[in-house]
Amino acid sequence: MRQTARSPAGLLVGIAGASAVLLGAFGAHALRGVLDPAHRELWRTAVEYHAWHALALALAVGLGAGRAGRCAVAAFALGIVLFSGSLYALALGAPRWVGIATPFGGVAFVVGWIALGMSLRRLRD
Numbered sequence: 001m002r003q004t005a006r007s008p009a010g011l012l013v014g015i016a017g018a019s020a021v022l023l024g025a026f027g028a029h030a031l032r033g034v035l036d037p038a039h040r041e042l043w044r045t046a047v048e049y050h051a052w053h054a055l056a057l058a059l060a061v062g063l064g065a066g067r068a069g070r071c072a073v074a075a076f077a078l079g080i081v082l083f084s085g086s087l088y089a090l091a092l093g094a095p096r097w098v099g100i101a102t103p104f105g106g107v108a109f110v111v112g113w114i115a116l117g118m119s120l121r122r123l124r125d
Contacts, residue, residue, distance in 0.1 A: 007061070009061045009073050010061060012057065012061070012073070012077055013054065013057050013058045013061050016050070016053070016054035016057050016058075016076075016077065016080055017051075017054040017055075017058070019050070019054075020047060020050040020051040020054050021051075023046070023047055023050065023088065024047040024051070027040070027043040027044065027047060027091075031043065031091075035091060039090075039091045039092075039093075040091070042087050042088075042090055042091040043087070043088065043091040045087055046083075046084040046085075046087035046088045046091065047084070049079075049080075049083055049084050049087075049109070050080055050084040053076050053079055053080050053084075053109060053112070054080065056072075056076050056112060056113070056116060057072075057073060057076040057077060057080070057112075059116065060072035060073045060076060060112070060115075060116050060119065061073055063116075063119050063120070063123065066119060066122065068115045068116075068118040068119035068122060069115070069116075069119040071111070071112075071115040072112045072113075072115035072116040072119055073112075074112075075108045075109070075111040075112030075115060076108070076109065076112040076116075078105070078108040079105045079106070079107075079108035079109035079112055080105070081105070082101045082102070082104050082105030082108060083101075083102055083104075083105025083106055083108070083109060084105070085101070085105070086098050086099055086100075086101040086102045086105065087102060090102075
């Protein structure tokens with residue numbers, strides 16, 4: 001069964017993409033002169049990974065349901081929240097312990113890419 005733009009996953013894609021753009025603009029304009037260079041770099045990394053994985057999330061949703069596709073969707077969404085979310089928080093001055101979430105988000109991204117690859121392979125077979 002193919003997921004459509006009306007599905008909750010379709011809405012998730014829209015939110016992920018829009019929030020990447022908004023947070024990128026926020027960092028470039030509202031935080032200019034507020035963050036030191038190291039924190040600006042954290043913000044930039046968070047936005048970059050957020051945006052790329054919003055696109056990966058869109059691809060996973062577009063491929064439709066199936067165990068691998070659903071796993072990819074969940075993993076990319078979780079990765080955006082944990083990886084990019086923790087970097088956004090750290091850039092804004094959150095305590096260093098918040099950074100414990102970052103590698104878990106990175107692992108979620110890796111799982112998402114593997115699941116996406118499995119989903120694409122299934123399409124070919």
